[in-house]
Amino acid sequence: MTLLLQAQPSDWALFFGRFHPLIVHLPIGFLLIAAVLELDRLIRGRSVSPHTITTILFWSAVSATLACLFGYLLSLGGGYDEELLDEHKWQGIGMALFAWVAWVVKSERIGSRLRMRQLIYLPALGLAVLLLLSAGHHGGALTHGSDYLTQYTPEPLRSLAGIPPRTVAEFKAKPITDVNQALVYEQIVNPILQTRCVQCHNAEKAKGDLRMDTPDFLKKGGEEGPIFVAGKGADSRMVKYCLLDESDEHHMPPKGKPQLTPEQVTLLSWWIDQGASFDKKVADVQVTDAVKPALASLGGGAAPGSGAVALATAGASAASPQPVSPVLTMKIAPADATVVDALKKLGLLVMPLSKENNQLEVSAVNLKTLTDxxxxxxxxxxxxxxxxxxxxxxxTDATMATIGKLKNLQKLHLERTAVTDAGLRQLGSLTYLEYLNLYGTNITDAGLANLAGLKSLRTVYVWQTKTTEAGIAKLKQALPNVEIIGGMSANTVAAN
Structure with missing residues (x-):
C-alpha cells in the first residue's frame, strides 16, 4: 500500500489545513438542512421561503469549497493512504460542485433563466448529499481506519449489509503471570504501542510516513529516519517526543489523545537501552532500578504493595535480589502543587514513581540549559x-549544596556536568543514596574519597572521569558492597 509523499509544506499551509475538521462540519449542516426542508416540501406539502433555501445552499457551497481547500492543505502533511485520500478528495470536490449547481438553479436571479431548472435542482441536491455522506465516511476512515463505522456491526445487520465477519480481533495483550518470563517486546512494549501509538501510525494512516504496528515497520522508522537507536533510549525520538511538554507540536501522542504514563515511558526507554530486542525475555536483559517499579505495575512477579519488583538481573553478580530501598515505600506527604508547577514551567519533568506513594522523579532531559x-x-x-x-x-558545585538537602534521594545522575570533587562533599547527608552517575565529569580520586561515608551507596559510574584504579580500590575498601563501574561503553552507562 503506497503512501502519499510530498515535499515539506510551509507552516502556513499546515496551519490552515488544521482548520479542515472545523470547516467541514458547516456544509454537512447546511446541506442536510436544505435536503430536509425540500423533502418535507415534497412529502407533506410544507414549504419555506425559496430565499431561505437559496441562502442555505449558498453557504453550503461556500463552506464546502473552503473545506476542500483546507482539506488539500491538510493532506500536504502526508501520512495518509493515497487511494483513500484521492477518493475522499474527489468526493468532496464533487459535493462542493453539486452544491453550487443546486444553488444556481434554485436562485431566483440566475435559476429563473434556466429552462430545465426543476429537472436539474433535485438531482443536484441529492447527489451533493450522497457525496457528502460518502466523503464523510472516507474522512472518518482516513482518521480512524477503514472499518471505524462498521467494526462493531452486530449480526444480523452485518450479514444483511454484506460486511465480512470480524476476522481481526481487537488487540488484547497476552497476560503476564511471571514478569521474569515475559517477552519484553510482545508482552510489555507492543501493548503500549498498540494502545497509544498505532491509532495514528498504521497501514491506513501513517503520520510522518511512520508505522508502528509491526516490528519491521518499527525498525524502519519514518520520514525523519529511525525512531529509536538501540542502546540509547534517552537519545531516541520514540522516547524524547513522549517527554516533551504536551503543548509542543512534536509531543507524542498529540494533545487530546490518551497519553503514556510515566511507567510506560520508563518501559519504552528501558527496552531501547537494553538493545531493543524483539525476542528476549525480561530474564535475558538487565533490569535496572529505574524500571523495577514499572515492571511491578504489570502484574505477575510484583511484591504486593511494595511499588518495586525483585527481579534477577541477567549477568548480575548477586545471586539474590537486592532489598527494596525504604524510601520507595515510606509514607511521605504530597508535594506542594505550586512548587511542582513552578518546576514544570521551567521545563523540568516532575513525575510520580507510583500511584500509591508520593515519591517523585525530576528529570532535566528537556532542559539542558538548567542553571544553579x-x-x-x-x-x-x-x-x-x-x-x-x-x-x-x-x-556546577553550587547546585550540590541544594542536592545535599534532598534527604530522601536514592538515585542521582550528574553525567557530563561541571561538578567537581568539592561538590561531592555536599552529599554526605544523603543517607539513602544508592546510585550515583558521574560519567564524563572531572571527578578525581579525591572526589571518590568524599563518598566513603555514604553507607547505602551501591552503584557508582566513573567512566571517562579522572579517577584511577587506586582511588576506586580505596573506595571499595571503605564500601565493600559498592559496585564502581568504569572503563566501559557509553551505552552501558546510559542503560541506567
Missing part, C-alpha cells in the same frame, strides 16, 4: 524527591 539558580527550587521537594536526573545541564 533554577535548580535551587529543588530544595522545596526535599521530602518527595527520590530520583534526580541532571545529566548534560549547566549546573
Amino acid at each position: 539558580a533554577q535548580a535551587a527550587g529543588l530544595a522545596k521537594l526535599a521530602d518527595q524527591l527520590v530520583w534526580l536526573k541532571l545529566s548534560d545541564t549547566q549546573i
Whole structure:
C-alpha cells in the first residue's frame, strides 16, 4: 500500500489545513438542512421561503469549497493512504460542485433563466448529499481506519449489509503471570504501542510516513529516519517526543489523545537501552532500578504493595535480589502543587514513581540549559524527591549544596556536568543514596574519597572521569558492597 509523499509544506499551509475538521462540519449542516426542508416540501406539502433555501445552499457551497481547500492543505502533511485520500478528495470536490449547481438553479436571479431548472435542482441536491455522506465516511476512515463505522456491526445487520465477519480481533495483550518470563517486546512494549501509538501510525494512516504496528515497520522508522537507536533510549525520538511538554507540536501522542504514563515511558526507554530486542525475555536483559517499579505495575512477579519488583538481573553478580530501598515505600506527604508547577514551567519533568506513594522523579532531559539558580527550587521537594536526573545541564558545585538537602534521594545522575570533587562533599547527608552517575565529569580520586561515608551507596559510574584504579580500590575498601563501574561503553552507562 503506497503512501502519499510530498515535499515539506510551509507552516502556513499546515496551519490552515488544521482548520479542515472545523470547516467541514458547516456544509454537512447546511446541506442536510436544505435536503430536509425540500423533502418535507415534497412529502407533506410544507414549504419555506425559496430565499431561505437559496441562502442555505449558498453557504453550503461556500463552506464546502473552503473545506476542500483546507482539506488539500491538510493532506500536504502526508501520512495518509493515497487511494483513500484521492477518493475522499474527489468526493468532496464533487459535493462542493453539486452544491453550487443546486444553488444556481434554485436562485431566483440566475435559476429563473434556466429552462430545465426543476429537472436539474433535485438531482443536484441529492447527489451533493450522497457525496457528502460518502466523503464523510472516507474522512472518518482516513482518521480512524477503514472499518471505524462498521467494526462493531452486530449480526444480523452485518450479514444483511454484506460486511465480512470480524476476522481481526481487537488487540488484547497476552497476560503476564511471571514478569521474569515475559517477552519484553510482545508482552510489555507492543501493548503500549498498540494502545497509544498505532491509532495514528498504521497501514491506513501513517503520520510522518511512520508505522508502528509491526516490528519491521518499527525498525524502519519514518520520514525523519529511525525512531529509536538501540542502546540509547534517552537519545531516541520514540522516547524524547513522549517527554516533551504536551503543548509542543512534536509531543507524542498529540494533545487530546490518551497519553503514556510515566511507567510506560520508563518501559519504552528501558527496552531501547537494553538493545531493543524483539525476542528476549525480561530474564535475558538487565533490569535496572529505574524500571523495577514499572515492571511491578504489570502484574505477575510484583511484591504486593511494595511499588518495586525483585527481579534477577541477567549477568548480575548477586545471586539474590537486592532489598527494596525504604524510601520507595515510606509514607511521605504530597508535594506542594505550586512548587511542582513552578518546576514544570521551567521545563523540568516532575513525575510520580507510583500511584500509591508520593515519591517523585525530576528529570532535566528537556532542559539542558538548567542553571544553579533554577535548580535551587529543588530544595522545596526535599521530602518527595527520590530520583534526580541532571545529566548534560549547566549546573556546577553550587547546585550540590541544594542536592545535599534532598534527604530522601536514592538515585542521582550528574553525567557530563561541571561538578567537581568539592561538590561531592555536599552529599554526605544523603543517607539513602544508592546510585550515583558521574560519567564524563572531572571527578578525581579525591572526589571518590568524599563518598566513603555514604553507607547505602551501591552503584557508582566513573567512566571517562579522572579517577584511577587506586582511588576506586580505596573506595571499595571503605564500601565493600559498592559496585564502581568504569572503563566501559557509553551505552552501558546510559542503560541506567
